[in-house]
Amino acid sequence: MYEIIDGKQLSASVRGEIAAEANRFKQKCGRQIGLAVILVGEDNASQIYVRNKIKACEEVGIKSFAYYLPQSVAQNELEDLVKELADNGEVDGILVQLPLPAHIDAGKILGLIPVEKDVDGFSEQNMGKLAMGEECLAACTPNGVMTMLKSKNIPIKGKKAVVVGRSNIVGRPMALLLLNADATVTVCHSKTADLKKECLSADILVAAVGKAKFITADMVKVDATVIDVGMNRDENGKLCGDVDFENVKDKCSYITPVPGGVGPMTITMLMYNTCIAAFRREKI
Numbered sequence: 001m002y003e004i005i006d007g008k009q010l011s012a013s014v015r016g017e018i019a020a021e022a023n024r025f026k027q028k029c030g031r032q033i034g035l036a037v038i039l040v041g042e043d044n045a046s047q048i049y050v051r052n053k054i055k056a057c058e059e060v061g062i063k064s065f066a067y068y069l070p071q072s073v074a075q076n077e078l079e080d081l082v083k084e085l086a087d088n089g090e091v092d093g094i095l096v097q098l099p100l101p102a103h104i105d106a107g108k109i110l111g112l113i114p115v116e117k118d119v120d121g122f123s124e125q126n127m128g129k130l131a132m133g134e135e136c137l138a139a140c141t142p143n144g145v146m147t148m149l150k151s152k153n154i155p156i157k158g159k160k161a162v163v164v165g166r167s168n169i170v171g172r173p174m175a176l177l178l179l180n181a182d183a184t185v186t187v188c189h190s191k192t193a194d195l196k197k198e199c200l201s202a203d204i205l206v207a208a209v210g211k212a213k214f215i216t217a218d219m220v221k222v223d224a225t226v227i228d229v230g231m232n233r234d235e236n237g238k239l240c241g242d243v244d245f246e247n248v249k250d251k252c253s254y255i256t257p258v259p260g261g262v263g264p265m266t267i268t269m270l271m272y273n274t275c276i277a278a279f280r281r282e283k284i
């Protein structure tokens, strides 16, 4: 019998804890924790993400500083804003919503975010720290997956974890977090020779491919934990993950649904990282 890891429920409980910490911070420091959010252009998905991030800030008592810049913004203008926020004492975290327009050097912009304010964990410095097993701010989606695994006391140490996907935002940091938690980790991608064989070896299988129902039941070991990071539309336009949930679920010990699984955890972990960044900056 499988058990669902309910990301919505877990997210609500973690947000409750963050709200209490944000309040404690305010009492101690006489100011709210601050998060700056920068959105460039009018991409629909990015607008929704940013709106939800700002809403989450309000919910947990974090002060948001929102900046909406036109698609045509110049590189130096965006750089100047990030530098200003880097020096702003009221700002504990800086988030630049991706993707940025093609004429912007995104790497250079992310590189201007001080490592201690990089609440997305996307900078080379934070990724480097994560790769070396040092204390850092880890990317929100993979960090959310780790929180989900821990919430159910799912063993990680010594277990075989397979991550399908090697993006900088999910696959790579996910693999590093699992490695840092003492799993034996394999990262699969589009050039992997025998994907099914690799997946079948997984005690913990994380799907972050971006293809609807890509992970099928024949790829999943009996009693595996299956984590679905995907967010796709199926042939009927219905929201679905990278995992063929209906056919895979009965083989699992634990599985995350889409929607209501990993998705809600991402913004919650952004609030968490912002909270951690604030406490570290104020040395509390």
Ligand code: GUN
Pocket (backbone or CB within 6 Å): 095, 096, 097, 098, 099, 120, 140, 169, 266
């Ligand atoms: N674009 C898609 N996901 C993310 C995210 O988690 N953070 C940022 N900054 N941009 C994104």
